[in-house]
Amino acid sequence: MKCELCQKAEAETAIHRKVGAEEQELYVCKACASAGAGPEAGATPEVEQQAAEGCQAVGGVAAFPLMGMILDAAFEIVGRAAVAAGEASCPVCGITRAEYRKASRLGCPACYEAFSEELEAAILDLHRSLQHNGKTPERCQRSRQLAQLERALAEAVQAQRYEEAIALRDQLRRLGGGGAC
Amino acid sequence: MLNLESSYSLRRARLVSADDIAMTCRVRLARNLERERFPDWATGKDRERVLETVCGAVMREAGEFRVSAVAALDEQARDVLCEMHLASQDLMAREVGGGVAYAPDGSVCVMVNEEDHLRIQGFAKGLELEAAWRAADALDTALERHLPYAWTPRYGYLTACPSNVGTGLRAGAMLHLLGLRLLGEIEAVVRGLERMRLLVRGVAGEGSEAAGQIYQVSNMDTLGRDEAETVGRVKRICTEVVRQEYQARVRLVRESPLVLADCLARSLSVLQSARLMSTAEALEFLSALRLGAALGLVTRLKVADVDRLILLMQPGHLQKSLGLALTPEERDEMRAVFLRRRVASLRLKG
Numbered sequence: 001m002k003c004e005l006c007q008k009a010e011a012e013t014a015i016h017r018k019v020g021a022e023e024q025e026l027y028v029c030k031a032c033a034s035a036g037a038g039p040e041a042g043a044t045p046e047v048e049q050q051a052a053e054g055c056q057a058v059g060g061v062a063a064f065p066l067m068g069m070i071l072d073a074a075f076e077i078v079g080r081a082a083v084a085a086g087e088a089s090c091p092v093c094g095i096t097r098a099e100y101r102k103a104s105r106l107g108c109p110a111c112y113e114a115f116s117e118e119l120e121a122a123i124l125d126l127h128r129s130l131q132h133n134g135k136t137p138e139r140c141q142r143s144r145q146l147a148q149l150e151r152a153l154a155e156a157v158q159a160q161r162y163e164e165a166i167a168l169r170d171q172l173r174r175l176g177g178g179g180a181c
Numbered sequence: 182m183l184n185l186e187s188s189y190s191l192r193r194a195r196l197v198s199a200d201d202i203a204m205t206c207r208v209r210l211a212r213n214l215e216r217e218r219f220p221d222w223a224t225g226k227d228r229e230r231v232l233e234t235v236c237g238a239v240m241r242e243a244g245e246f247r248v249s250a251v252a253a254l255d256e257q258a259r260d261v262l263c264e265m266h267l268a269s270q271d272l273m274a275r276e277v278g279g280g281v282a283y284a285p286d287g288s289v290c291v292m293v294n295e296e297d298h299l300r301i302q303g304f305a306k307g308l309e310l311e312a313a314w315r316a317a318d319a320l321d322t323a324l325e326r327h328l329p330y331a332w333t334p335r336y337g338y339l340t341a342c343p344s345n346v347g348t349g350l351r352a353g354a355m356l357h358l359l360g361l362r363l364l365g366e367i368e369a370v371v372r373g374l375e376r377m378r379l380l381v382r383g384v385a386g387e388g389s390e391a392a393g394q395i396y397q398v399s400n401m402d403t404l405g406r407d408e409a410e411t412v413g414r415v416k417r418i419c420t421e422v423v424r425q426e427y428q429a430r431v432r433l434v435r436e437s438p439l440v441l442a443d444c445l446a447r448s449l450s451v452l453q454s455a456r457l458m459s460t461a462e463a464l465e466f467l468s469a470l471r472l473g474a475a476l477g478l479v480t481r482l483k484v485a486d487v488d489r490l491i492l493l494m495q496p497g498h499l500q501k502s503l504g505l506a507l508t509p510e511e512r513d514e515m516r517a518v519f520l521r522r523r524v525a526s527l528r529l530k531g
Contacts, residue, residue: 031216093218105296107222109215109331109339112346123336123343128378129405132337134348135318137325140332147334 005029005092090114146175200307201475201484202423204355204395207266208313208412210321211340211349212299215329219341220275220294228278228294235293238327239282243320251279257506260497266304271295289316291324296341297349299324308423310352310416314408337404348408352415353399355384356422359472360429362394363440370425371396377418378402392461393468393491398422430476445473445529452524458517463494467520473529480528490523 009029089096091114095107106112112119124130136144149172156165213219214234218227236248251259251273262268267283272295283290292300301324303316331339338349345351361367371381378401383391400415433441448469452458471487473479492498494516500507507515 092216093222095222103221105221105341106219106343108218109213112333112336112339119343123346123404126344127347127402127404129347129402130335132333132335132347132404134337134350134407134411135321136337137330137332138322139325139329140334144334 088114142175146172149175199420199423202357202426203308203419204357204488205266205304205306206308206310206313206352206354206419207302207304208310208317209351209353210299210301210317210338211297211345211351212301212321212324212328212338213331213340214298215331217298220278220296220298221341223278223294225277228275231298232278232280232293235291235299235324235328236280236282238324239291241327242323243282243284246282246284248282249280251281252276257497257500260495261501262497264492264495264497266302268292269295269300272300289320291320297345299328308354308416308419310354310412310419314350314352314412318408345403347402347404348406348411350403350408350411351399352412353380353397354415354419356396356398356419356426357394357468357471358391358396358422358426358429359394359468360426360433363433363444364429364437366425366429367394370422374398374418374422379415379418393464395464395468430472434476441472441476442529444469445478449473449479449524449527449529452520453527454521455517457513458494458520459513460495460516463516463520464491467491467494470524470527478530480530482527490520494520 005028009031011028015028015033087096087098090107090111092110093107095111097115097118100106100111100115106115120130149168153165153168153172156162156168214231217223217231220228220231223231232250239246239248249258254262254273259268259273262281262283263270263273265287267287267290268281269292272279272281272292275294278294280293281290282293287304289301289303292302301317301321303313303318303320305312305316333339337347340346340349358367358370361370374381380397380399380401381391382397382399384393384395384397398415398419400411402411406414448466452463452466452470467487467490470479470482471484471491474482474484474487493502496509496512499512499516499519502519503515
């Protein structure tokens with residue numbers, strides 16, 4: 001069985017995670033178990049204390065002057081539906097919307113996916129852009145090329161430039177799906 | 182009374198470098214590892230694992246770097262690193278899993294487990310932001326061979342705070358803007374910079390006051406523009422601020438010579454006679470002396486000499502030079518002694 005978090009390595013262990021009021025059991029690989037197992041997933045008292053210290057440290061600091069205000073505004077809009085459906089949390093690190101809203105800091109890279117809707121609004125407010133145009137790590141070059149082709153394909157279809165769209169689709173097929181990043 | 186106009190006219194011909202106003206610059210890159218919690222939410226064990234991974238990569242790629250865990254540094258060593266901008270106060274508070282690696286010449290460094298897993302910084306003098314960028318970029322490219330950075334095609338480098346996501350790049354320069362302050366024009370300049378979406382902070386970074394009228398000006402946006410564009414834009418705008426400060430200094434000499442002379446004379450007198458001197462106070466008086474040196478109005482004093490005093494009078498360097506651990510009160514006394522000796526022979530021209 002594949003790891004339920006990264007979907008790559010073989011699952012070796014089970015972790016328990018609270019999602020809202022519900023307790024979930026996830027079968028995960030060793031790496032995800034050590035990265036994703038929060039204090040609630042059976043950590044030792046020492047680890048729990050360290051985690052609590054970390055939370056206090058971020059809770060007391062205004063990380064970025066506008067961040068709190070911008071995140072507040074974004075959550076005010078998006079958060080209502082989430083509150084009705086129960087508190088959302090990141091499936092990898094387990095932090096909740098309320099926790100990272102308070103700290104103005106995310107829990108792990110997977111939070112960008114877990115809280116994508118509200119983050120999109122906050123990021124647009126902060127940077128006036130939603131597209132990275134800078135450096136790409138060597139191992140992620142293929143992912144970037146795929147993403148660029150997919151964007152170009154969507155634009156071509158929308159503008160009814162079908163010949164161009166077919167050429168882009170063929171390029172995408174040649175590259176194959178699923179990047180490393 | 183000082184003959185400022187003639188002194189400054191002589192000096193002006195030699196005032197060709199922006200370094201008199203732009204003190205130093207740096208480029209910082211924020212990076213994180215895939216599948217690891219960001220440092221503020223990670224457990225001590227998580228952070229120690231990240232520290233080990235990053236230090237291993239640094240040692241493979243840059244064997245000459247000095248590498249140290251925060252826990253292994255005493256208070257004085259921590260102060261020295263912060264005063265050289267090789268580490269931040271936040272990093273020095275990270276007892277478990279915090280670490281720093283830096284080139285022996287201090288031109289580039291990596292902070293480990295500060296706000297992000299890695300904060301790579303390149304430094305350069307004046308407004309040579311491209312050089313600072315090249316230094317940080319080269320180390321980043323070398324480290325990425327060993328480190329699985331969290332990166333997506335849409336958002337680029339993923340960071341603990343969304344305000345850094347994208348390039349993770351902050352390019353900034355330290356600008357000495359006392360001329361604009363003395364003419365009462367600094368607030369308008371700061372407002373203008375903020376309208377252009379630049380961050381204006383004090384020497385110690387986020388949340389700090391611009392002590393000694395030294396301002397850190399850096400880009401706000403990290404998404405949308407690429408690294409070269411961002412660095413180029415910050416440089417262009419900082420060059421314009423340097424030009425405005427230069428013009429303010431010219432006007433100060435021509436239109437308000439008494440204000441300038443008073444500021445220099447008071448500052449030099451206090452530095453030559455005080456028996457107790459805090460760091461913040463010393464920075465204010467040395468800032469005035471720096472302006473005097475740039476305008477050629479103080480005998481035998483160069484801007485670089487004042488910059489050296491600004492570094493050496495700070496708590497870590499002061500205690501290191503004396504080989505003593507001092508209380509804050511003792512430091513103020515020894516700082517006053519140190520500065521009195523260094524400025525004893527200085528005189529204002531004219």
